Amino acid sequence: MQNDMANAIRALSMDAVQKANSGHPGAPMGLADVAAVLFTEFLKFDAAEPHWPDRDRFILSAGHASMLLYSLLHLTGYKDMTVEQLKNFRQLGSKTAGHPEYGHAEGIETTTGPLGQGIANSVGFAMAERHLNALFGDDLVNHKTYVIVGDGCLMEGISQEAISLAGHLKLKNLIVLWDDNNISIDGRVSLSDSTDQLQRFAASGWNVSRIDGLNPDEIRAALAAAQSSDRPVMIACKTIIGFGAPNKKDSYQAHGSPLGPDEIALARKELSWPYPPFEIPAEVLSAWRKAGSRGNEARMNWEHGSPQVLSRQNSRRGTTPP
Template sequence: MCVKEIQPDDLFMLEKMSNTIRFLCADMVENAHSGHPGAPMGLADIAVVLGLHLRINPKDPKWLNRDRLVFSGGHVSALVYSLLHLWGFDVSLQDLKNFRKLGSKTPGHPELGHTEGVEITTGPLGQGLGNAVGFAMGAKYAQNILSSEIIDHKVYCLCGDGDLQEGISYESASIAGHHCLDNLIVIYDSNAITIEGDVGLAMSEDIAQRFQAQQWRVLECDGHDFISIHQALLAAKNSTKPTLIIAKTIIGKNALTLEGSHKTHGAPLGAAVIAESKKALGFDAAQSFFIPEDVALRFSQLKERGELAQTLWEQKLACNPEMKQKISAMQCPDYDGIVYPTFKTGEMMATRVSNGKILNALSQSLLGFMGGSADLAPSNNTHLEGTGDFPNGKNLHFGIREHAMGAISNGIANYGLFLPFCATFFVFSDYMSASIRVSAIMRTKIFYVCTHDSIGVGEDGATHQPIEQLSHFRAMPNLLVFRPADAYENIACMQVALKAQAPSMFVLSRQNLPILSPVSYEKVAKGGYLLQEVRAGLTHQITLLASGSEVALALKSAVILEDEGIGVRVVSVPCFELLAQAGEAYQASLFAKSKVLAIEAARGLEWYRWADGVVCMDSFGSSGVGSELFAHYGFEPQNIAQEAKKLLTLKQSI
């Protein structure tokens, strides 16, 4: 079937293909006793036509120049898995029958790395639109490095009313329009139904005008008319702007009595409705998970086209060894070859400043390193010197859009070439939490740079002083949260982060901190290490644990205690999660059966995992000079020493 034109004789087969998808999806949900049949059935006609346009190769799902297809609404998972099976990915018919079952390749919402052919874990509604913008931005920057002859694919995204109601979609679309991402095509499944009923209950805006105002091209089509869908896709592929195709669809299409009902959104249709629907369309009502041979043959043509496209691309690449070498350098970066900055012990420097120097060292050494800030680069110290701005350079200007920044960065990180970072004030990381959580689920390598890490922010007051955020992100699995004590520990943290297959967060100070001695990768890789041993002649009685700016405070407090004859160990813990993974034996070697006092200018309740006491924040902060706030809330040497002696007194009384 030619992708350039659909003939009237093709319509019967296209309808048979789409109905096959509908009933596969309905059978999957029915067999699982849970799921979402409505949107998959409504999108089946669009999916069939989209398959004629997609350039992907199921034999090599990670082929670099493939089209990217993002399903922003993860509740269309039954459609995703049906398509992957029919197109020839490693998703069997049995996998479809195991839909939503424990340990299956077909979980309730698609997950990257779990199911072959899934491009990204979209998770909450709206994330996928941001991810698609990230893929499109990645492709644009790849074109800058490799040329438009090597990278010329499209990024497709299917979204629904729920995605466009989430605020992240507005932010993401704004960035896409600003950068004229003509490689991005978003298909809006406009079925006017959400869980509670008609979309008009909560939404009345003109979506077309909204996207036009954001510099998008807007097209409309009948989502059940194959020729209309096809013509819209052809026009979108030739657009000079990102394109939104508003496809008018009917939720639960061909589900007879339930067609168009919000009841089809998140519940099985029921065996009787499915049987009657199959019978009405000429399918065997008694047969489940049925794929006609001629339908299977038609779907398999996508694989044949994809193999040919990849072969031609590889021939082109073989004639350009320079581009091939650049791809290799980005896909297999030399982390050991990075030349890090040097610092002078004893000088004062904020970790946001030292981190900025480290980021620039990475930029100079790694072709695929790129990133930016939410309009805070001068404060975050994240500008990459001498590299230019996107799309021609490495610096991304996200604007004041943390929600979209996180999702876009996930897309860039999963494009296949780049190591991105994104930056904001730590207190605004709340806006990115959903994106950070999804990157942690995917174990995507990405750096979240979060500066202004505590009450040290100072005069801006409680609204800008993060208190509970450290505890929140430390509780998140697969996320490494680094809070370095100084510039040298910052380098070691970066070295550990580069070699970890997980996202990392760097929580950095606004205020200057003393630069301590260099520390090894091996020590920081354990999450915590002995920074200062007990003074000679004293007996070890208490261990002070601290991270970030409170490490220097712990060292000062130790002097007071040891002058009073109390033996103190100081342990720096730049990464709570890695110390937790280091094992009880290693942890015991640090604490050596002493009393343990943790110090952190945040909520800090997680420290009770090891500590007998914690000097932490019991309230939100205040407006005032940072140094005065530290003293006001008890983060000064005399108070720490007093709290340590209280612990020892308690031990003696027991």
């Protein structure tokens, strides 16, 4: 099931880009496992109430991979991210713009697309959380900011200022997942950059680790370890751009163009995903929807006061609960 849930992201992404005849299928296909583990097991959210103030924030700094975010919002059950929106990817008037736009659809926490913008924003998000936490305490404000960055985000100068500040402030609520796929717009990253990103983040005071980003067990273990970090966390996730597309994976050809009908047909075979475009088997969709409502009880408790929270607040005020 876990594999099929990730493949649902891959299929929606390659099919929406193909239908629009424009877009970036490769990064969503490579990141599908990372995103599936994050959204189904770690991210605190309730798709039925996108504005819950104490939700975790998810920022897709690599905004060109927008079909990853749109697929996740659709699969987890955000009401306004219908399958029609996915079919209208990149069309005038749709919520599914080429790059995520804040205000177009619920669940898009901030506009991303200019590389580096999302990681810089995420540091602001994490600072805001720590500030509110200091004012109101853990019962009311205690959430994390997760951000997916690509190689291009880390090449932008603005990322350095953001990384330094986050390390200096020990923003332990910030978790960066780096899509370490060795491929950028024109070919291999080694054409343009040879920075040791782990050393770079470590030098700025971050906890860093390196994992196989296609292995759910390794993703899970790294995210579990990140929960109790005393400083910001960067997880280098080794992925393969265009994973599933036999001839275009691990190549810049999967970065920013539709895969083409022949390659998509081959990818369906490789992924054992025989379903037509935009069709998700009922049991896969239902598993995703369950993940989308995972946070429902926590959200209701937060809104109405869980018995534990109420009793803590009452004992602070010196009153006994009724």
